[in-house]
Amino acid sequence: xxxxxxxxxxxxxxxxxxxxxxxxxxxxxxxxxxxxxxxxxxxxxxxxxxxxxxxxxxxxxxxxxxxxxxxxxxxxxxxxxxxxxxxxxxxxxxxxxxxxxxxxxxxxxxxxxxxxxxxxxxxxxxxxxxxxxxxxxxxxxxxxxxxxxxxxxxxxxxxxxxxxxxxxxxxxxxxxxxxxxxxxx
Amino acid sequence: xxxxxxxxxxxxxxxxxxxxxxxxxxxxxxxxxxxxxxxxxxxxxxxxxxxxxxxxxxxxxxxxxxxxxxxxxxxxxxxxxxxxxxxxxxxxxxxxxxxxxxxxxxxxxxxxxxxxxxxxxxxxxxxxxxxxxxxxxxxxxxxxxxxxxxxxxxxxxxxxxxxxxxxxxxxxxxxxxxxxxxxxxxxxxxxxxxxxxxxxxxxxxxxxxxxxxxxxxxxxxxxxxxxxxxxxxxxxxxxxxxxxxxxxxxxxxxxxxxxxxxxxxxxxxxxxxxxxxxxxxxxxxxxxxxxxxxxxxxxxxxxxxxxxxxxxxxxxxxxxxxxxxxxxxxxxxxxxxxxxxxxxxx
Numbered sequence: 001x002x003x004x005x006x007x008x009x010x011x012x013x014x015x016x017x018x019x020x021x022x023x024x025x026x027x028x029x030x031x032x033x034x035x036x037x038x039x040x041x042x043x044x045x046x047x048x049x050x051x052x053x054x055x056x057x058x059x060x061x062x063x064x065x066x067x068x069x070x071x072x073x074x075x076x077x078x079x080x081x082x083x084x085x086x087x088x089x090x091x092x093x094x095x096x097x098x099x100x101x102x103x104x105x106x107x108x109x110x111x112x113x114x115x116x117x118x119x120x121x122x123x124x125x126x127x128x129x130x131x132x133x134x135x136x137x138x139x140x141x142x143x144x145x146x147x148x149x150x151x152x153x154x155x156x157x158x159x160x161x162x163x164x165x166x167x168x169x170x171x172x173x174x175x176x177x178x179x180x181x182x183x184x185x
Numbered sequence: 186x187x188x189x190x191x192x193x194x195x196x197x198x199x200x201x202x203x204x205x206x207x208x209x210x211x212x213x214x215x216x217x218x219x220x221x222x223x224x225x226x227x228x229x230x231x232x233x234x235x236x237x238x239x240x241x242x243x244x245x246x247x248x249x250x251x252x253x254x255x256x257x258x259x260x261x262x263x264x265x266x267x268x269x270x271x272x273x274x275x276x277x278x279x280x281x282x283x284x285x286x287x288x289x290x291x292x293x294x295x296x297x298x299x300x301x302x303x304x305x306x307x308x309x310x311x312x313x314x315x316x317x318x319x320x321x322x323x324x325x326x327x328x329x330x331x332x333x334x335x336x337x338x339x340x341x342x343x344x345x346x347x348x349x350x351x352x353x354x355x356x357x358x359x360x361x362x363x364x365x366x367x368x369x370x371x372x373x374x375x376x377x378x379x380x381x382x383x384x385x386x387x388x389x390x391x392x393x394x395x396x397x398x399x400x401x402x403x404x405x406x407x408x409x410x411x412x413x414x415x416x417x418x419x420x421x422x423x424x425x426x427x428x429x430x431x432x433x434x435x436x437x438x439x440x441x442x443x444x445x446x447x448x449x450x451x452x453x454x455x456x457x458x459x460x461x462x463x464x465x466x467x468x469x470x471x472x473x474x475x476x477x478x479x480x481x482x483x484x485x486x487x488x489x490x491x492x493x494x495x496x497x498x499x500x501x502x503x504x505x506x507x508x509x510x511x512x513x514x515x516x517x518x519x520x521x522x523x524x525x526x527x528x529x530x531x
Contacts, residue, residue, distance in 0.1 A: 065200055117197065140203060
């Protein structure tokens with residue numbers, strides 16, 4: 001079933017909506033949650049909670065693409081769960097992953113407003129459209145889906161060390177790209 | 186920049202970019218594989234598919250050494266439903282959170298005979314994969330055990346069997362002699378341990394109605410001696426549809442005493458067996474009345490006009506029998522999880 005069909009089911013308040021959504025993208029959602037939580041049960045709970053949120057949000061919302069919309073909810077649910085689980089501990093993995101970008105993305109005083117953050121996001125999007133498809137995938141999988149290097153390596157058909165190397169170069173290129181557009185790091 | 190802010194910046198990159206790498210993962214992967222390798226993979230896949238098709242046509246049943254486990258879906262869904270609803274829509278059997286929405290979706294699916302459910306969140310995963318699983322056996326427990334003993338297994342999609350004319354239908358109709366009905370996960374574990382030398386297992390998971398329609402009984406309780414003196418047909422005639430459910434009205438204390446004697450005699454041979462006695466209070470539902478039952482019991486769920494209690498062998502005391510029969514609002518006694526060894530004429 002295509003995304004519009006699934007959304008139509010949500011609009012009709014059909015309980016098949018969740019089943020269809022799960023059938024089509026369930027594995028993706030679980031993967032996203034697992035990337036953060038590394039625990040199957042927690043991941044499944046997050047995905048369930050996300051389904052409930054989607055059910056509550058559609059209608060009125062009509063997201064496109066649907067998968068990103070739900071993935072975002074799943075990821076946020078997972079991050080919240082992760083933070084809850086890791087309360088009081090240091091070095092949680094999602095933060096470590098993002099810390100890889102701290103040297104590139106502007107400091108807090110430069111990007112503290114929502115508008116500035118959106119500008120940075122827009123630039124990153126433009127950057128991703130301009131680079132090699134495989135590199136874009138590595139970036140998105142690593143920093144949006146919070147995927148592990150081993151998993152990315154498997155997905156793109158490269159060795160893990162090659163993926164790490166590429167990620168490092170992508171970050172350097174991104175830094176240059178941002179600086180050229182007046183976003184200082 | 187704080188991690189939260191970083192996360193927000195990354196989170197807001199354009200949706201289509203994010204979606205592209207979620208949806209086209211395999212396509213992207215394969216596009217980078219050299220075409221020679223891709224061609225080889227396709228060839229191997231084609232040969233595999235041909236072999237599989239050939240196998241399907243020549244296999245009228247499971248391999249000779251296979252053990253087929255029938256794991257009928259019983260009242261799990263309803264029980265879970267009641268568990269969820271009566272506990273505020275949050276908890277299931279194992280104390281996990283379940284959204285009532287998801288539950289509704291699953292229940293609806295089961296109603297249409299599309300999906301068969303397990304108790305617990307494992308079912309979510311299995312639903313995604315289009316695989317059916319058994320109640321009351323938790324799937325993770327099942328697979329852990331199977332993996333532990335190195336048992337090769339597959340779970341067969343009954344819907345496919347049911348709708349696929351010919352080959353699979355024949356397979357289902359030719360139920361092998363080793364048919365097990367497994368009412369508890371403990372029995373299931375024991376069976377796996379006992380039969381772990383079987384090289385190949387198939388779990389054919391079917392809805393309860395279908396199971397009962399085929400009138401399959403538990404082999405461990407169907408020794409010939411068990412059936413002596415019992416008019417099976419007469420017993421069956423008392424059972425309107427559901428062969429594993431004994432439905433009988435008890436109008437006198439004497440009948441219940443006979444039942445008690447019968448159960449105690451037969452349960453002695455099956456000390457681990459449990460029986461659910463489900464009492465339908467047709468005229469009113471009142472949880473409080475259970476408080477006066479002078480036996481140990483486990484309250485399973487309370488819903489609508491129905492109260493279910495689980496009683497272990499030996500727990501049917503004269504007081505309970507008297508209590509039940511003395512109540513004017515008890516007009517039907519249902520025995521569930523109990524096969525047809527009960528002679529209504531006794």
